[in-house]
Each structure stands twice: as structure tokens, then as C-alpha cells.
């Protein structure tokens with residue numbers, strides 16, 4: 001298992017400590033399945049210091065169900081960009097009840113940032129990266145600040161950028177656990193069926209990957225499942241680099 005490059009902004013002593021701690025976590029992560037990786041992230045020295053970041057999108061139920069078996073009171077950071085489908089908000093509420101999630105935190109861009117950066121609410125159509133920055137990057141960075149580690153639902157198969165991800169990484173000042181890193185789409189579907197998890201209502205309507213409403217379209221037969229995200233733009237990630245539960249929110 002390779003060692004992820006440590007954040008270059010750390011001071012030398014912090015850099016060494018983070019590198020040592022990461023190597024130890026990666027050693028302990030070897031051979032663990034998703035449940036085992038979540039135990040590593042949620043117990044021991046990281047207990048109470050880890051948050052899940054979830055979009056409550058098409059694939060979110062798997063990670064949240066796994067997490068709830070270990071500690072349903074784990075903070076779940078839900079990024080409400082102000083541009084989400086109503087179905088996603090209702091699905092969040094349903095999953096919260098179904099899985100018994102005890103600490104779902106909805107985070108959003110500040111009113112001040114909205115007024116300055118996107119008073120008309122149309123920035124997505126002119127500069128998607130800038131829109132993602134103030135609606136996602138900034139509020140998520142603030143919400144993650146108190147935590148030493150985060151859990152994402154990212155998978156290697158999803159994008160080129162994710163193809164080389166490790167189960168445990170260090171990024172932007174905290175550990176990042178990717179318990180589903182090696183899962184395939186078939187693995188996810190099998191897990192959902194086995195545990196009878198509720199599906200996001202838009203999936204059967206042709207949306208296999210769900211983000212903000214203006215930047216998500218239905219996928220046609222023969223297209224990749226993420227082709228409906230930022231369609232027509234050379235963009236397949238939020239640009240936030242903080243990691244989400246797998247769908248780039």
C-alpha cells in the first residue's frame with residue numbers, strides 16, 4: 001500500500017507526525033473490509049473526532065448504513081448548497097429516520113457569501129467551479145474544521161481522479177477514510193438489496209448519480225452513470241478536494 005503525499009502546508013514537525021500517523025493507520029487498514037475500516041475511523045483514538053460527509057445521493061445509503069452499525073451518533077455533514085433537488089432533502093429525512101442517524105448536520109453557504117458571489121443564483125451557468133467553491137468548498141471546510149478525520153463514500157471506479165485512491169489518506173489537515181474504495185457498482189447494488197435500503201427516488205427516474213439540480217441531468221442508455229453530472233463541461237468533481245460520500249455532491 002502506498003503512502004499518500006502529506007499536505008505540503010504543514011510545518012516540518014507536523015508533517016513528520018502526520019506522515020508517521022498515516023503510515024500506522026494504513027498499516028492497520030490493510031486487509032480490512034468496509035466495516036473494519038469504519039471501525040478504525042470511529043473507535044480508538046479517533047472516537048468522537050471523525051465525521052461522515054454525505055450528499056444523501058443515489059449511493060449514500062450504503063455508507064450510512066455501515067456507519068450506523070458502529071456508531072449512529074457519528075456526525076454526518078450534509079451539504080445543502082441551496083440548489084439541491086427537493087427529492088434529496090426528503091430522502092435525507094427518510095434515511096435519517098430509517099437508519100436512526102443521531103447527528104445529521106445540514107451545512108450551507110452563508111447568506112453573505114450568497115449575496116456577494118451569486119446574488120442572482122445563476123453562477124452555476126457561467127462559472128461552475130466558482131459556484132462549487134462558495135457553495136461547497138467554503139462551508140464544508142468550516143464544518144470539517146473541528147474534526148481530525150472524515151469518512152467518504154468515494155469509490156475507485158467513479159472517476160479518473162479516484163482510480164488511485166487509498167483506503168486511508170491524509171488531506172487538507174485531516175485523515176480521510178474511504179471504506180468503499182474498492183467496491184464496484186454491483187457490490188453497492190447487492191448491499192442495497194441484501195439490507196433492503198430505501199433508494200433515492202430519482203434513481204428510477206433516470207438519475208444514477210445525483211448532485212445539484214442545475215448540474216444534473218438524466219442519463220441515457222449507453223452513457224456512463226456519471227455522464228449526467230456537469231454535462232457538457234470538462235468537470236467530474238466538485239473541485240472541493242475535501243471528499244464526499246461518493247457523488248461529488
Ligand code: SF4
Nearest residue numbers: 124128131132212215
Ligand atoms: S454542482 Fe452546480 S449548482 Fe451545485 S454548487 Fe456546483 S456549480 Fe453550483
